[in-house]
Amino acid sequence: MPQKPLRVELLSHTPDPLSLIYASFRQCYHAGFVADMWPKLLAGEIEREKQAQFVSSVLESGHDSPVEHVSFTFAVEGISRACSHQIVRHRIASYSQQSQRYVTDTMDYVIPPAIEKIPEAKARFEKFMEDVSEAYGDLRDILVEHGRESKANEDARFVLPQAAETKIVITMNCRSLLHFFNLRCCTRAQWEVRKVADAMLRECRKALPAIFDAAGARxxxxxxxxxxxxxxxxxxxxxxxxxxxx
Structure with missing residues (x-):
């Protein structure tokens, strides 16, 4: 039952994200049909720097809805259930989270830094995690003995704590991500979700700097x-x- 470190990986994003956002913005202000422009964008006939400058200038006006056409998908592990509950409150997104009904081999956990740096607090926390893990195993065995069998996990999991580690796949469009970073990169955000948001933002900046270089806390x-x-x-x-x- 080890402590689990945070890991955030960018799995995928919409192909040619800058060009797609550029084309979407241009359609709003362009008399022609951007589908005719699209092959030129993919061929590099319109410089990426020019695309980025145009997108940035329009964003400064407050017009940001076309960025919704691009989405990013992340895999996240090493977060607590307390953290995942905060993340899934962002409703314009898609989530696929590890089930506690079907994944029962171990109970990894996340320990808050404030607890970890105090030896007696850390010792008490880890002792409780051991007790919970033992109670979970005992309850599952008892339920199996009394005929609950394959359903034992779904009842035994009720004793699992907020600290229990979970894994989740997150997909958000750029507009939702910008809002997510506004709120969750703020120093007032809870430390764990802020750590996740900071890691996601680093990946977004690498992939699409024209949109995310200026992103972060409001x-x-x-x-x-x-x-x-x-x-x-x-x-x-x-x-x-x-x-x-x-």
Whole structure:
């Protein structure tokens, strides 16, 4: 029952993502049919730098719906059930998560850094994980003995904790990802989901810098914190503070 480290892998994304977004934006402002432009884009007749500049300029106007045509798919492991519950609250996305009904060989777990750095807290946490794992195994065996058999796992899993490690495949379009990064890269986000978001953002920046180089916590784009003074972390002045100075 070991502690499981975080791993985030980009499995796939829409082919030619920059050109597809460029073509989608152009259709909004272009009298012709972008399908006629598409072969030229794929052949490199319109420079990628020119495409990126056009896309960036339109995004600055606030028009961002065409980026929904491109999606990214990630495989994530080494996160807790507590973390996955936060991620799946982002509803414009698709998820495929490891089942606790069918995967029963081990119970890996995630330990919060604040607990891990305190020896007595870490020892107590690990002891509890051992106890839970033992209780889970005992309950499963008892249920099998009483005829529950293949259904034993689905009842025994009720004792598994929020710390139990899970694996999940996530697909989001670019617009959903930008919103996800706005919220989850913020220093006020819970440490584990922020760690996942930061790792996903690094992969997105490699694959599609024109869209994601400026992505991240909302304050980094605005230059001020959109939260009230009560919730601001102090990295940036709040909007109210800026207005008071003006």
């Amino acid at each position: 304050c980094e784009q605005l230059g001020y914190c959109p939260e009230s003074e009560r919730f601001a972390c102090g990295r940036y002045p709040t909007r109210a503070e800026l207005l008071n100075k003006a």
